[in-house]
Amino acid sequence: MTARSVTEANFDQEVINNEKTVLVDFWAEWCGPCRAVSPILDQIAAENADKLDIVKLNVDEHPALAAKYQITSIPAMKVFQKGEVVKTVIGAKPKPQLEKDLADYLV
Amino acid sequence: MRQIIIIGSGPAGYTAAVYAARANLKPLLIASSVEAGGELMNTTDVENFPGFPEGVQGPDLMTKMQEQAERFGTEVVYDDVESVDLTGPIKTVTLGNGDVEQALAVIFATGSAYRKLGLSDEERLSGRGVSWCATCDGFFFKGKEIAVIGGGDSAMEEATFLTRFASKVHVIHRKGELRASKIMQDRAFANDKIEFTWNSEVVGITGADAVDGLTLRDTVSGTESSLPVGGVFVAIGNDPRTHLVHQQLDLTPEGTIAVAGRSSLTSQAGVFAAGDVIDSSYRQAITAAGSGCAAALDAEHYLSTLPTALLAQAGDTELVSAN
Helix, strand or coil, X not given: CCCEECCXXXXXXXXXXXXXXXXXXXXXXXXXXXXXXXXXXXXXXHHCCCCEEEEXXXXXXXXXXXXXXXXXXXXXXXXXXXCEEEEEEECCCCHHHHHHHCHHXXX | CEEEEEECCCHHHHHHHXXXXXXXXXXXXXXXXXXXXXXXXXXXXXXXXXXXXXXXXHHXXXXXXXXXXXXXXXXXXXXXXXXXXXXXXXXXXXXXXXXXXXXXXXXXXXXEEECCCCCHHHHHCECCXXXXXXXXXXXXXXXXXXXXXXXXXXXXXXXXXXXXXXXXXXXXXXXXXCCCCHHHHHHHHHCCCEEEECCXXXXXXXXXXXXXXXXXXXXXXXXXXXXXCCEEEECCCEEECCCCCCCCCCECXXXXXXXXXXXXXXXXXXXXXXXXXXXXXXXXXXXXXHHHHHHHHHHHHHHHCCCHHHHHHHHHHHHHHHC
16 A cells, blocks of 8 residues: 555645545655655554554645755655644664654554 | 675675676675665766766765676675674674574674764754755755854865855854865865854754854854854765674774775785775775775685585585576
């Protein structure tokens, strides 16, 4: 399962107004670590589909949202609950470490 | 059990794999889950790797090395090594997913990791203006004034690359002259967006939610000053990645894995090391590749001296698992 992409147009609907906890992966094509962490996020998404929505936002295509959330380093993974950012994880990490960072939202 | 496991997937690891695979040792290469391909994956133009007169993109070079290793039968696993047991003739490697692999020989090509400044605000502002990867994060500093800390080739490369985005790049260096190669220095000196601040060390990074400046101390006069910048890229060198082995292998005073002379032989029989993890002086893709070649040849020679009963064990299990 590949995490679906969100855009400026559907960000409110997919993320802000989502009743579930959502992790937004801010990424870009030219970012090696983003490509490396992407399949790991897909796995976490597949294994935790009932607890967490994982979506991807391309910062190249949507610079305004990247600026709004003050992204200066990618991959940046932001967890949203009720429209608010409750957790930020920066940088590609191995799966066990990411799961540890996200533990509060995977239970 | 296998004949050989290679840990690391930079130029040293893949070159070792090409040689080991061509020697029919059917190597298993543990590539890492998120850093596969190593340091060159975050590099753009590689202009000094022989055979590429027009230069080559770091990720393209690593993909080609991987393809070459796989062509001869290298098995690549995208996982991290959790722990190793290097004592005795049979070496054990435990992976992040819990898999346990055994082999008669192991090559460490684990490279090095970015060095940090060691300032408390560095961690706090990491991802909020403090970065270690210009190719990943330069994009977010369009039109901003930023700083690069360091005086080596990677600092010059990052500074030059970042002028594509930034309005001005300050290079902060502790000394009065650069360590970088002549061509990289000349390129940086010729770039009018790059400004050098000499004999200065960074003693603080400021900013409440995001970086807004640096506190510098003049290494000659001791005077402190502040430099307003919106971002800071740290390129002050690398430390060899030896955390898996520091209880099991001898290290040098520089922190690299100690090897005998010009060989790849570590303090433990059957364990070899190659690339940046044994090299604190050259640290080039081509020297790492050469060192990986040496490690594979050393390992091949070592395996040829083992009792046939042991070798058969490595061979037999493989036949069983293949069926």
